[in-house]
Amino acid sequence: MSDVEPVGGPGREGDSEASESAARRLAVLQRAGGMVTPLITVVFAFLVGGLVVVATTGKNPLTTYKAIFDGSGLNWLLPWQTCADPCTAALNFQQTLIIWIPLALTGLAVAFAFRCGLFNIGGQGQYLVGAIVAVWVGSSFQGLTPVLHILLAIVAASVSGALYGGIAGLLKATVGAHEVITTIMLNWIAVWVGIFLFGLGGPLQNDPQPWVPVSNDIAEGAKLPVFWGDPILQGLHIGLFVAAGFLVVFWVMLNRTTLGYEVRAVGFNPEAARYGGISVSRNYFLAMAISGLFAGLAGSLDILGWQFRLNVNDIQISNVGFVGIAVALLGRNTAIGTGLAALLFAALTTGTSTRNLDPEIFRPELASNLTLLIQGLVVLFVGADVLILYLWGLRRKARLGRGAAA
Amino acid sequence: MSRAWEIFLARLPRGARAAAWVGVGIGILAAWLMTPPVMLRSPVVPVLVGAVAVALGGYAFTRGVRRLGAGAAVFGLLGAGLGVLTTQSGEANLEGVVVWSALFAAMLRYATPLIFASIGGMFSERSGVVNIGLEGMMLMGCFFAIWGADRTGSWLGGVAIAAVAGGLLALVHAYFAIHLRADQIVGGTAVNFLALGITGYLFIDIYKDTGTPSDVARIPDVHLSFLKDWYFVGPIVGQLNLLIWIGLVTILGSWIVMFKTPVGLRIRSVGEHPRAAETVGISVYKTRYAAVTLSGVLAALGGAYLSIGFVGSFNQNMTAGRGFIALAALIFGKWRPFGAAAAAILFGLSSALADRLPVYSESGAVLFRSLPYALTLIAVAGVIGRSIPPAAIGRPYVKQ
Numbered sequence: 001m002s003d004v005e006p007v008g009g010p011g012r013e014g015d016s017e018a019s020e021s022a023a024r025r026l027a028v029l030q031r032a033g034g035m036v037t038p039l040i041t042v043v044f045a046f047l048v049g050g051l052v053v054v055a056t057t058g059k060n061p062l063t064t065y066k067a068i069f070d071g072s073g074l075n076w077l078l079p080w081q082t083c084a085d086p087c088t089a090a091l092n093f094q095q096t097l098i099i100w101i102p103l104a105l106t107g108l109a110v111a112f113a114f115r116c117g118l119f120n121i122g123g124q125g126q127y128l129v130g131a132i133v134a135v136w137v138g139s140s141f142q143g144l145t146p147v148l149h150i151l152l153a154i155v156a157a158s159v160s161g162a163l164y165g166g167i168a169g170l171l172k173a174t175v176g177a178h179e180v181i182t183t184i185m186l187n188w189i190a191v192w193v194g195i196f197l198f199g200l201g202g203p204l205q206n207d208p209q210p211w212v213p214v215s216n217d218i219a220e221g222a223k224l225p226v227f228w229g230d231p232i233l234q235g236l237h238i239g240l241f242v243a244a245g246f247l248v249v250f251w252v253m254l255n256r257t258t259l260g261y262e263v264r265a266v267g268f269n270p271e272a273a274r275y276g277g278i279s280v281s282r283n284y285f286l287a288m289a290i291s292g293l294f295a296g297l298a299g300s301l302d303i304l305g306w307q308f309r310l311n312v313n314d315i316q317i318s319n320v321g322f323v324g325i326a327v328a329l330l331g332r333n334t335a336i337g338t339g340l341a342a343l344l345f346a347a348l349t350t351g352t353s354t355r356n357l358d359p360e361i362f363r364p365e366l367a368s369n370l371t372l373l374i375q376g377l378v379v380l381f382v383g384a385d386v387l388i389l390y391l392w393g394l395r396r397k398a399r400l401g402r403g404a405a406a
Numbered sequence: 407m408s409r410a411w412e413i414f415l416a417r418l419p420r421g422a423r424a425a426a427w428v429g430v431g432i433g434i435l436a437a438w439l440m441t442p443p444v445m446l447r448s449p450v451v452p453v454l455v456g457a458v459a460v461a462l463g464g465y466a467f468t469r470g471v472r473r474l475g476a477g478a479a480v481f482g483l484l485g486a487g488l489g490v491l492t493t494q495s496g497e498a499n500l501e502g503v504v505v506w507s508a509l510f511a512a513m514l515r516y517a518t519p520l521i522f523a524s525i526g527g528m529f530s531e532r533s534g535v536v537n538i539g540l541e542g543m544m545l546m547g548c549f550f551a552i553w554g555a556d557r558t559g560s561w562l563g564g565v566a567i568a569a570v571a572g573g574l575l576a577l578v579h580a581y582f583a584i585h586l587r588a589d590q591i592v593g594g595t596a597v598n599f600l601a602l603g604i605t606g607y608l609f610i611d612i613y614k615d616t617g618t619p620s621d622v623a624r625i626p627d628v629h630l631s632f633l634k635d636w637y638f639v640g641p642i643v644g645q646l647n648l649l650i651w652i653g654l655v656t657i658l659g660s661w662i663v664m665f666k667t668p669v670g671l672r673i674r675s676v677g678e679h680p681r682a683a684e685t686v687g688i689s690v691y692k693t694r695y696a697a698v699t700l701s702g703v704l705a706a707l708g709g710a711y712l713s714i715g716f717v718g719s720f721n722q723n724m725t726a727g728r729g730f731i732a733l734a735a736l737i738f739g740k741w742r743p744f745g746a747a748a749a750a751i752l753f754g755l756s757s758a759l760a761d762r763l764p765v766y767s768e769s770g771a772v773l774f775r776s777l778p779y780a781l782t783l784i785a786v787a788g789v790i791g792r793s794i795p796p797a798a799i800g801r802p803y804v805k806q
Contacts, residue, residue, distance in 0.1 A: 056611050119591050121538075177786040178795070180538065180591055181737055184730055185779040185786075191727075192776035201768040316726075325595055365610045369722075373603030376596050383592030384582050 038330050038337070038382065042344065045377035049370055059362060067361040072096050072351030094229045094236040096343075096350040098306055101243040102127065103349075104342035105298035106324025108250050109165075109291045111333035113179075115254060116287035117267040122168055122183025124321025125190035126292040129164040130157035130299025132194055135310045136204060138218030138303060146221035153222055154242075154300045161296015162289040164190070169288025173281030179288065187321070194315040206309075213312040224305045239301035244339075246294065251335040253290075263287050295321060323349075326375045329382045348374065422469035426478045429462030433481025437488040441504040445497065452489020456482045495766070503762045507641035512761065514646060515716060517754025518653045519544065519708035519725075523732030524739070524746040525660045526704030530576075531741060532664065533697035534677035534798040535583050538594035539575070541729025542601030543702040546571045547709025549605035552618045552720045561623040561714055565649075568710035569703045575601060576702020580695050587802030598729075606722045618720045625649050625715040649711040656704070661743040673697050677796035680803045690803050705729065734782035741796060753778040 050061030073092025075081050083089050106123040113120035134157040141149060168186060171177040197204040199213045206216045229235025254260035265273040266283045274280050298320065303310065323345055330344070331337030350356055352367035419427055436455035439446050459482025467475030492500060523540045530537040550571035555564025579597045582588040609618075627645050636644075664670035672693050675683040680690045712728070713720050731753055738752075739745025756777045763771035 052607070056607070119589075121591070121595070171783075171787050175787055180536075181733075181786050182783060184538070185734060185783040188727055188730060188779040189776045189783070192772060192779075196769050196773040196776075199769055199772050202772075203769070205769075317723075322595070322599075325592075326599070329592060363610065366607060369603050369606035369610060371603075372599055373607060376599030376601075376603050379592060379599055380578070380582060380588075380596035383588040383596060384586040 035337075038332060038341070041330070041378055041381045044381060045374045048377055049374045052370065052373065053362075057362075057366070064362045064367070067358050068348065068351035068367060070351075071353070071356035071358070072347035073356075074347050074351075091229065091233065092350060092356050095234070095353075095356065096346045097236050097240055098234065099349050100342050100346035101239045101305070102298040102302050102320045103323055103327050103346050104243050104339055105246060105294050105301070106321050107327030107331060107338040107342050108246060108335070109294035109298070109321075110324050110328035111331065111338050112250065112254070112263075112294065113287050113291040114328060114333045115260075115267045116263045116283055117270065118169075118172065118179050118284065118287055118291075120165065120168070120183055120288065120291045121180055121325065122165060122186050122292070122321070123295045123324040124319065125183065125187035126161040126165045126295035127299040127321045127324075128187075128190040128194050128315060128318070129292075130161040130296030131303050131307075131310055132190075132197060132204075132299075133157040133160040133296070134300035134303040135215045135218060138222035139216035139309075142219050144219075144221065149219065149222045150224060150304060153218075153304055154297065157300030157303075158293045158297045161299065162293035165292020165295065166285060166289035169285040172288070173284040179284075191315055194310070195312050198310055198315070199312050215310040217309045218304065222304055223308060224301070234306050237301075237305035239305040242297070242301060246297065247335045247339050250294075250338075254335075259286065295324070323375065326379045330378055345371075345375065422466040422471040423474060425462045425469075426466035426471050426474040429459045429466065429475075429478030430481045432456075432462065433459035433478060433483075433485040435459075436482065436485030437492070440489040440492040442501050442506075445500065447493055447497075449490045449493045452486045452493075456486025456489065458482070459485060499765050503759075503765055509755070509758050509762070510642045511646070512758035513751060513755040514642070514650050515754075516757040517751045518647070518650045519712045519716075519728055520732045520735055520750035520753055521653045521657060521747050522708030522711065523705040523729055524735040524750050525656055525743060526701035526708070527733055527736045528660065528664070528701075528741055528743060528746055529673065529697045529704070530701035531736065531799055532677045532796055533673045533694045534680060534796060534801065534803070535580065535694055535698050536590040536594060536800045537576075537579070537698065537701055538591060538730075538733060539579050539597030539601075540701070540705045540732050541725055541727070542594075542598040543572045543575050543705035544709040544712070544729045544732070545601045545605050545723070545725045546575050546702075547706025548713040548724050549609060549709075549720050550706070551710035551714045552622055553608070553612065555623040555714050556619055559623060561625045564623060564714050565625065565707065565710045568706045572702040572704075572706020572709065573699050574702070576699045576705075577695070579702070580698035583698070583802065584691055584694050587804070590800050590802075602723060605720075609720060609722060613720075620719070622714060622718065624718055625711065647711065647715045649707065649715045652707075653711070657743055657747040664743060674796070677798055680798050680801075681806075684806065691805065694803075705732070708732070731778050734778050737795075738778075738782045738785045740794070752781075 046065070050065070053059055053061040053064050069075060070089070071092060073089050073094070073096050076083075076087070076089035076093040081089060106127055109123045109126065110120050134153045137153040137156050138149070141152070144152065164186060165183075168177075168179045168182040171182050172179045195213075196202050198215045199205065200211070202213075204215055206212065206214050224237040224239055226235035226237050227240075252260075254264060262273070262278045262283050263286070265276065265278055266280050266287075270280045273283075302320075307314070327338055327341045327345055331339070331341035348371045349368075352364060352371045354364040354368075357364040357367050418424070432455060436452045436459060438444070439455065440452055460479045461482075463475045463478030463480075463482060465475070466478060469475075523544050526543070527537050527540050547568040551564040551568035553564075554567025555561050558564065558567070575597060578600075579590075579593050582593045582596075583590045625648050627647050628651060630644050662670075664673065672683065672688050676688060676690050676693045676697075683693075684690050708728075709725065712724065717724070732750065735749035735753055736746045738749040739747065756774065760771050760774040763774055
């Protein structure tokens with residue numbers, strides 16, 4: 001186990017907060033596992049989920065998973081899949097991709113902060129702030145030309161998300177308040193402010209129906225164009241390209257810019273970074289602000305792309321930002337990993353929704369809780385680096401043993 | 407007795423400190439005078455009384471009692487402001503909203519789940535294990551209390567099964583945090599997801615579309631009939647749920663355990679400096695396991711109160727962030743039993759008030775619900791006394 005020394009490091013003498021940072025621990029993982037460990041984790045989580053299905057309902061888990069797979073529309077990608085017109089698989093796949101957009105972006109939000117050694121639990125709050133600002137801008141300024149209106153809403157929402165995330169970064173940088181605590185508080189403040197704004201008698205509640213706690217609809221011109229599927233049937237909007245573009249932006253920013261270098265340096269070891277002349281507090285603030293920008297952008301794309309209004313109930317039950325944590329952890333905080341992990345969770349969410357899962361095979365209400373269970377297991381085991389490294393070590397040892405024998 | 411009395415007297419604040427404390431009291435008085443039953447209607451009164459509080463605070467401030475003095479001044483200004491505001495409100499509205507006895511009774515009902523969970527969180531975090539999974543453990547308590555009460559036919563069975571369920575989930579968190587040295591915040595997040603999934607799944611699977619049975623055994627109220635006619639006190643504590651009383655006892659009990667017994671010393675030492683603790687023969691792992699499991703049991707008791715004490719039914723995700731308010735109370739109370747409990751009670755009062763404020767403004771009452779989070783944010787930002795966590799919190803420990 002000598003090659004995985006850093007894992008034992010944190011508990012050893014003279015440990016500073018530096019050696020404890022989540023980013024560092026995950027960096028160790030990255031070297032150890034790469035793609036393999038997340039895959040093992042996912043397979044394991046699905047196995048446990050399958051056992052739960054058998055134990056509680058006696059149904060065949062494979063049939064259930066096949067139904068979820070079909071419900072997610074991923075079968076559209078299979079080359080032998082044929083379907084009637086309009087193709088159900090295509091419609092389902094559009095839904096999956098619509099959910100993929102915010103999950104990928106909130107995943108990036110969590111991942112970016114992670115790379116700076118910060119745990120941004122506030123993705124949900126930043127996402128909500130973005131959504132609130134987007135719906136406000138989108139439903140005001142009726143006369144604007146469409147492109148300008150969309151750009152204004154997206155930029156305003158992203159900047160607000162960045163500012164909201166920046167609060168936590170600023171508090172961390174100036175008074176050392178732990179970002180986990182501040183972001184949790186900011187999440188709930190965002191939730192209640194949202195309910196206040198769009199609730200009964202709230203300042204931004206809709207005008208035509210004062211008895212319904214929902215915002216005004218955004219203007220027609222502020223809606224994102226749909227490029228695949230029917231705009232009336234919730235087709236796929238161009239936010240997909242924005243999100244995909246930001247996966248690239250994330251990678252370039254982290255790996256090819258001075259900012260990214262500094263952020264990662266602070267994430268590895270803030271003390272060493274400070275010694276090297278990098279302003280740690282500046283990077284804490286920037287990392288949280290950029291993190292919030294991703295999440296705020298996600299909120300605006302959801303509003304402008306398919307929700308078009310913000311409902312008080314949606315504010316309360318939305319958990320996009322929290323799933324973003326699972327996405328980032330499973331994706332190992334890399335751009336590609338986050339994109340793939342977001343696809344997995346988006347497919348699970350769509351595949352188990354009441355609209356898409358065949359109730360004859362499995363109850364959608366049960367299945368959506370199964371999704372939560374699988375997400376929980378994934379997060380639990382992805383976080384257990386020692387377990388994974390131990391298994392990895394066994395594998396290495398076995399391989400070395402074989403080599404010696406031969 | 408007289409000896410204890412002398413000690414008590416010797417510990418009372420003196421000089422400028424005492425002045426500042428009196429200032430805080432007078433600041434509260436400024437607002438209280440304007441509410442029922444006294445209900446003075448002149449805006450001059452709160453301004454004058456508030457000014458006295460500010461003056462006392464200023465005096466204390468100049469004498470070097472800076473933080474408390476500033477606090478007294480803030481209380482004076484707030485009291486005066488609130489007092490003037492209440493004179494703007496109709497008397498009938500005021501009498502409807504500010505019924506102190508009913509408010510306090512509601513406050514205790516809202517505070518109890520928070521008290522259990524935040525005291526639980528204190529044990530876990532004092533031993534060095536961050537517990538943001540309180541929400542999930544509480545949710546487990548909610549569901550399994552109903553399920554247990556339904557199966558066993560008695561509320562006692564419900565509470566016991568809830569405690570076991572919460573403890574088991576906490577044990578999972580403990581195993582990953584302690585033995586596998588996983589990141590504790592990741593683990594807590596996972597625990598919250600798991601609890602949502604487990605309780606939601608079982609709820610749908612067992613209770614289908616009918617919901618939980620309405621005749622499920624409830625935790626009984628304690629009727630103190632001799633108190634019934636006491637002014638003010640009677641309506642508050644005359645008929646409280648048994649678990650509320652247990653919650654109040656838990657506060658005192660946890661203080662005794664944490665600060666007056668060797669067990670508490672061990673928990674704290676493991677959370678402050680595990681290496682030193684292990685050197686003197688304390689098992690870091692065992693202590694942390696026990697503390698984390700206990701936190702799950704306590705959080706689940708809070709959940710059990712919520713489902714079979716307060717509401718009488720279960721809904722998916724029924725804790726709705728209460729576990730996080732409990733976490734906020736723990737931090738706001740600086741990881742101390744009385745501090746955490748006081749914060750939980752303050753947050754309970756704000757919930758109780760929020761229930762009654764819609765008379766004035768439907769939407770304003772909603773905004774009021776974010777107060778606990780805003781206050782905690784201010785507290786961790788260090789504006790009113792920094793909250794400093796245990797030194798070894800969040801760090802996995804490697805046995806030597």
